[in-house]
Amino acid sequence: MPTDAWHLTEDVEDFHARARDFLHSRPALHNTPLTVIEKLRTAGDADGTAFGRLEREGEVSAIFYRRPSLRLHLTPVSSEQADLLATHLSGLGHALAGVTAEHDTATAFAEAWQRRTNAAPTFRQGLHLYRLGTLTPPEPRPEGRGRVVGEPDREQLIRLCSEFVAAVGEVPAVDADSWDSSRFADRHFTFWEAPDGTPVSMAAMTSMVAGMVRVDPVYTPAHLRGHGYAGAVTVEVSRAALAAGATDVVLYTDPANPTSNALYQRIGYVPVTDFAMYEFS
Known part of the structure; x- marks a missing residue:
């Protein structure tokens, strides 16, 4: 049975080629990763940013990027997919300073990260997105x-x-x-x-x-x-x-x-x- 899997890279061009259609599918919701990734591509340097995509049978359904500040930016995922990502990143020894995402996704990941690392999450700020x-x-x-x-x-x-x-x-x-x-x-x-x-x-x-x-x-x-x-x-x-x-x-x-x-x-x-x-x- 096909399963979800997270794939990580630091190659912004490879990541963009694989995730482009997904990001372009909902420009309003994905506005921040679209502008950040385009800025990194234009600069020709990912500047230590790590990228990840969630795939099932070659179909991308979510992405994240983690800037050198160690803040994770994540597109909407289920609580199970958030837990899968937290397990994957913590298993690889990745450090995180925080997460920004759609409200339910951010909350699910923060709780999953605490379960995997004992790092207590603190709510910093909420944002309304308008179109x-x-x-x-x-x-x-x-x-x-x-x-x-x-x-x-x-x-x-x-x-x-x-x-x-x-x-x-x-x-x-x-x-x-x-x-x-x-x-x-x-x-x-x-x-x-x-x-x-x-x-x-x-x-x-x-x-x-x-x-x-x-x-x-x-x-x-x-x-x-x-x-x-x-x-x-x-x-x-x-x-x-x-x-x-x-x-x-x-x-x-x-x-x-x-x-x-x-x-x-x-x-x-x-x-x-x-x-x-x-x-x-």
């Missing part, structure tokens, strides 16, 4: 306009991204020296400018992969919030993604922020599923 339905610009539209960010804006962009990282508690921090290696360097940014030309909000989108674009990050400095700038700039980048041919435009939100969740739903984003992040002792 754009019908784009609905907010009314009234705030004063100002959207403007694509260019090289002359680099200093201001780095400053805003640094503020964003500090505001959400993201690590590592970003500055002019670390910008080129940061997760922001390959994004396509747009500013929302006040009538006098002052940037009051920003949003970015990833390059398109499998018809999918992810909006990330969206940030308005605290003293400028409450004027509709975030909604306006999100509409700008969402419209640009659609104009470029995107069939899936997605974004993540913090479940603990009702303001942003309500905003994105008002402009046409529809809930897809919830994700969870666990840390291991």
Whole structure:
């Protein structure tokens, strides 16, 4: 009787060739592995990342990747498949700092990892995943306009991204020296400018992969919030993604922020599923 089996590699091109159809089958759900794997392929260096695919008779049904930070990113699997992966990785002596996955998958793997290694999982953060339905610009539209960010804006962009990282508690921090290696360097940014030309909000989108674009990050400095700038700039980048041919435009939100969740739903984003992040002792 055919059984599931996990296959591991550090060859990003081989992994992509075997897992491409699976990843492209659900671009919205697989948005993060799609962008991460494409970035590694473009760089021509997997940078110590380990990849795995779950196969039965040559058919891929799930994948994972583990970055040098030792954080595991896993697509949805059953609790039995999560236990199979935990058994396989622990048997090979792999270390893990945590897991990020769809909520039930992350929970199942965290529990399986604890059974296999005695490493206690701690819930770190939840995320809502949204996909754009019908784009609905907010009314009234705030004063100002959207403007694509260019090289002359680099200093201001780095400053805003640094503020964003500090505001959400993201690590590592970003500055002019670390910008080129940061997760922001390959994004396509747009500013929302006040009538006098002052940037009051920003949003970015990833390059398109499998018809999918992810909006990330969206940030308005605290003293400028409450004027509709975030909604306006999100509409700008969402419209640009659609104009470029995107069939899936997605974004993540913090479940603990009702303001942003309500905003994105008002402009046409529809809930897809919830994700969870666990840390291991």
